[in-house]
Amino acid sequence: MRPVALRLSTLSRGLLTPGRGLTQGFQNPEKQRVFHIHEASSPIHVNNVRDKLREIVGVSTNWKDHMKAMEERKLLRSFLAKSQEALPPRRMKDSYVEVLLPLGSQPELREKYLTVQNTVRFGRILEDLDSLGVLICYMHTKVHEAKMSPLSIVTALVDKIDMCKKSLSPERDIKLSGHVSWVGKTSMEAKMQMFQLQDSEYCPVLEATFVMVARDSENKGSAFVNPLIPEGPKEEALFKQGELNKGRRVAFSSMSLLKMAPSAEERTTIHEMFLNTLDQKTISFQSRILPPNAVWMEKSKLKSLEICHPQERNIFNRIFGGFLMRKAYELGWATACNFGGSRPFVVAVDDIMFQKPVEVGSLLFLSSQVCFTQGNYIQVRVHSEVASLHNKEHTTTNVFHFTFMSENEVPLVFPRTYGGKLPGLSLTKAGTLQQIFSFSLAGLGQWIEHRPAD
Numbered sequence: 001m002r003p004v005a006l007r008l009s010t011l012s013r014g015l016l017t018p019g020r021g022l023t024q025g026f027q028n029p030e031k032q033r034v035f036h037i038h039e040a041s042s043p044i045h046v047n048n049v050r051d052k053l054r055e056i057v058g059v060s061t062n063w064k065d066h067m068k069a070m071e072e073r074k075l076l077r078s079f080l081a082k083s084q085e086a087l088p089p090r091r092m093k094d095s096y097v098e099v100l101l102p103l104g105s106q107p108e109l110r111e112k113y114l115t116v117q118n119t120v121r122f123g124r125i126l127e128d129l130d131s132l133g134v135l136i137c138y139m140h141t142k143v144h145e146a147k148m149s150p151l152s153i154v155t156a157l158v159d160k161i162d163m164c165k166k167s168l169s170p171e172r173d174i175k176l177s178g179h180v181s182w183v184g185k186t187s188m189e190a191k192m193q194m195f196q197l198q199d200s201e202y203c204p205v206l207e208a209t210f211v212m213v214a215r216d217s218e219n220k221g222s223a224f225v226n227p228l229i230p231e232g233p234k235e236e237a238l239f240k241q242g243e244l245n246k247g248r249r250v251a252f253s254s255m256s257l258l259k260m261a262p263s264a265e266e267r268t269t270i271h272e273m274f275l276n277t278l279d280q281k282t283i284s285f286q287s288r289i290l291p292p293n294a295v296w297m298e299k300s301k302l303k304s305l306e307i308c309h310p311q312e313r314n315i316f317n318r319i320f321g322g323f324l325m326r327k328a329y330e331l332g333w334a335t336a337c338n339f340g341g342s343r344p345f346v347v348a349v350d351d352i353m354f355q356k357p358v359e360v361g362s363l364l365f366l367s368s369q370v371c372f373t374q375g376n377y378i379q380v381r382v383h384s385e386v387a388s389l390h391n392k393e394h395t396t397t398n399v400f401h402f403t404f405m406s407e408n409e410v411p412l413v414f415p416r417t418y419g420g421k422l423p424g425l426s427l428t429k430a431g432t433l434q435q436i437f438s439f440s441l442a443g444l445g446q447w448i449e450h451r452p453a454d
């Protein structure tokens with residue numbers, strides 16, 4: 001039997017496009033560069049970031065009062081701009097924020113961030129990055145005349161997070177910093193970096209790019225954000241990159257399998273996978289056998305459920321994006337752990353899409369599965385959906401993609417069915433359709449898994 005040649009370059013719609021492949025992250029020496037372009041006056045303690053956000057938005061700390069607080073926010077409508085041109089332009093340094101996570105100098109903070117391997121919990125870092133990203137965008141859009149911001153800023157996308165280091169010490173101070181690097185009409189790209197103290201110097205350990213969207217005071221419609229004026233060649237390059245990122249995202253979304261059939265290259269890859277699992281004796285869609293050192297994709301699945309309590313709400317009384325990311329990451333990590341038989345390290349995060357807000361009180365269903373492997377690398381896709389209590393209809397809220405590195409080489413994964421529908425799968429569910437036909441490799445894999453019978 002011929003081994004499947006899954007070349008990264010063939011997967012032009014996926015995460016695994018050249019330059020965004022499994023080997024990106026801390027292995028790439030180019031990523032060691034620093035884009036630390038400004039100096040903040042004094043860093044904010046990590047514990048004060050949420051308080052600062054609460055203050056900016058003017059929300060209550062008491063769930064009982066949340067409706068009243070939302071009513072008050074309605075009055076801020078008058079501060080919303082009618083056009084982007086009506087807003088004063090900002091510079092990158094206007095939104096620059098530095099946050100200190102003093103794990104070394106304040107050991108009492110450590111427990112919350114600690115893994116059993118004596119490393120830093122990445123899920124906690126995702127939460128801190130999300131809060132920082134939102135704070136950065138509030139700095140960019142600050143309305144000096146208003147006590148509270150009329151904008152509701154929500155996380156729309158984690159474009160990518162690259163790790164420059166395999167693991168972080170929970171015994172050394174960490175600094176996070178970032179600023180707005182590009183703006184559209186109502187969206188902003190925030191670039192963040194994380195540094196860890198080593199031999200009395202802060203060394204880069206992570207780079208992240210998030211996209212935040214500005215909504216009106218009640219989070220009902222989009223709202224304009226201040227233009228951004230880059231200063232000097234470094235900032236111009238960052239802004240240009242932001243523009244390119246936007247173009248890439250638009251191109252990706254127009255190439256989604258929801259809108260366009262798979263390319264000839266993609267079809268060939270999928271068909272090759274199918275042929276490699278065909279039982280040569282029976283030659284039928286149903287009769288499939290695994291190549292050596294391979295696992296059926298469906299066997300890699302793990303699921304979990306979260307009851308979304310008010311404690312996990314964000315400043316707009318929806319569920320905090322960072323919490324969703326932590327929960328999805330931990331399930332994804334467990335999936336990779338279970339699959340690879342060792343405790344893996346995260347090397348990259350790509351394309352976390354926040355498609356719909358998660359309401360407080362929702363039942364959040366998370367499903368995770370390995371969608372691609374190569375050498376020691378495991379690509380995991382996590383899908384989350386909420387179920388309506390009235391009609392049981394499911395709606396996709398988020399899709400997450402994580403890349404892990406396992407201690408040892410891991411088996412290949414193969415989708416089992418080409419012509420058959422999975423038992424229990426209803427193709428009438430909008431959420432499920434989105435889950436299947438996402439533009440990622442996971443989508444391709446699942447497309448084979450769930451393709452309706454020919």
Ligand SMILES: CCCCCCCCCCCCCC(=O)SCCNC(=O)CCNC(=O)[C@H](O)C(C)(C)COP(=O)(O)OP(=O)(O)OC[C@H]1O[C@@H](n2cnc3c(N)ncnc32)[C@H](O)[C@@H]1OP(=O)(O)O
Pocket residue numbers: 050053054059060061130131134153154155156157183184185186187188211213215222249313314315316318319320321322353354355356357358
């Ligand atoms: C109170 C006590 C608790 C305190 C705790 C504090 C915790 C800290 C909390 C901190 C807070 C933490 C924060 C949280 O917890 S936020 C919670 C997590 N996030 C969400 O819930 C968001 C869910 N998604 C949505 O609501 C919608 O999908 C959004 C609003 C995002 C877009 O909706 P829609 O698609 O209808 O919008 P549009 O068509 O009008 O486009 C508008 C703009 O958006 C751009 N766009 C759209 N999608 C994407 C994309 N995928 N990539 C890149 N860009 C995207 C688009 O290009 C356009 O830009 P521009 O061309 O105008 O520039």
